[in-house]
Amino acid sequence: MPRLAYVDGQFVPLAAAAVNVEDRGLQFADSVYEVVAVFNGRLFDWDGHAARLARNLAALAIAPPMADAALARVARRLIAANRATEAILYLQVTRGVARRDHVAAALRPTLVMTVRPFDFAQRVGQQMAGVGVITVPDERWARCDIKTTGLLANVLAKQRARDEGAFEAWLVAADGRVAEGASTNAWIVAADGTLVTPPLTPRVLPGVTRAAVIEAARERRIAVAERDFTVAEAQAACEALITSTTVPVLPVVRIDGATVGDGRPGPITTQLAAAVWDRVAVQTGYRP
Numbered sequence: 001m002p003r004l005a006y007v008d009g010q011f012v013p014l015a016a017a018a019v020n021v022e023d024r025g026l027q028f029a030d031s032v033y034e035v036v037a038v039f040n041g042r043l044f045d046w047d048g049h050a051a052r053l054a055r056n057l058a059a060l061a062i063a064p065p066m067a068d069a070a071l072a073r074v075a076r077r078l079i080a081a082n083r084a085t086e087a088i089l090y091l092q093v094t095r096g097v098a099r100r101d102h103v104a105a106a107l108r109p110t111l112v113m114t115v116r117p118f119d120f121a122q123r124v125g126q127q128m129a130g131v132g133v134i135t136v137p138d139e140r141w142a143r144c145d146i147k148t149t150g151l152l153a154n155v156l157a158k159q160r161a162r163d164e165g166a167f168e169a170w171l172v173a174a175d176g177r178v179a180e181g182a183s184t185n186a187w188i189v190a191a192d193g194t195l196v197t198p199p200l201t202p203r204v205l206p207g208v209t210r211a212a213v214i215e216a217a218r219e220r221r222i223a224v225a226e227r228d229f230t231v232a233e234a235q236a237a238c239e240a241l242i243t244s245t246t247v248p249v250l251p252v253v254r255i256d257g258a259t260v261g262d263g264r265p266g267p268i269t270t271q272l273a274a275a276v277w278d279r280v281a282v283q284t285g286y287r288p
């Protein structure tokens with residue numbers, strides 16, 4: 001597959017793609033991003049990602065680089081130019097380039113997109129086995145609902161998980177409430193069969209997959225509660241799971257070494273994973 005990136009109006013070889021060293025994304029993480037799944041060369045759940053991007057840009061008063069439809073056209077051209085089938089599209093918008101100063105004037109935003117092949121089929125194996133998570137203190141800033149590239153605390157948490165043989169790290173407030181994973185939303189299934197995920201507060205990213213899973217659960221008459229839960233409650237839950245664009249639904253069978261349920265993916269998680277794959281198939285024709 002050719003490797004082309006899009007940088008500020010140009011399609012360029014990935015190895016040569018570059019931004020200005022005075023880009024505020026590089027100097028201040030003054031930037032937002034989206035990760036969009038591509039199946040059969042088609043963007044999955046584009047509207048949800050475009051809407052979140054627009055909200056995030058508005059929240060930070062960064063000018064939109066172009067209209068949503070034009071953004072989607074660039075994304076599709078990049079996918080086609082890379083002959084990408086199953087892939088991840090990464091899109092970043094920074095406030096722009098200026099002499100380094102905390103205060104910025106109104107700038108022309110920088111838009112960068114890359115696409116790389118991604119093996120979604122590997123997820124099926126993980127869905128059958130389930131994954132482990134560890135819990136770590138949530139040391140992120142107070143506006144985790146905005147998808148900024150300021151991900152240092154997430155990166156360190158995820159690295160710790162991998163070092164300890166777990167797939168994901170759950171970020172936990174001082175009072176024991178789970179916010180979300182380093183790059184996923186967190187869920188449990190309570191004893192009465194209710195699917196539970198923390199509510200949308202500034203501690204939680206409004207995941208596009210989270211919204212799809214809530215919709216799928218309601219369609220299947222699975223009760224959904226957007227409420228907090230603790231690590232202890234999750235360890236004692238019938239099922240636990242994580243969701244994200246790249247996961248998309250994965251059963252969690254171990255939390256800090258404690259087995260969840262009978263240590264195998266539970267029926268509700270399995271049903272929700274199938275529902276999200278159905279959604280993928282409807283939009284893109286892809287089946288893992």
Ligand SMILES: Cc1ncc(COP(=O)(O)O)c(C=O)c1O
Nearest residue numbers: 183184185205207208209244245
């Ligand atoms: C911190 C965090 N929470 C949740 C998610 C899941 O969001 P989505 O389903 O839109 O990929 C992500 C995705 O990268 C994330 O970084």
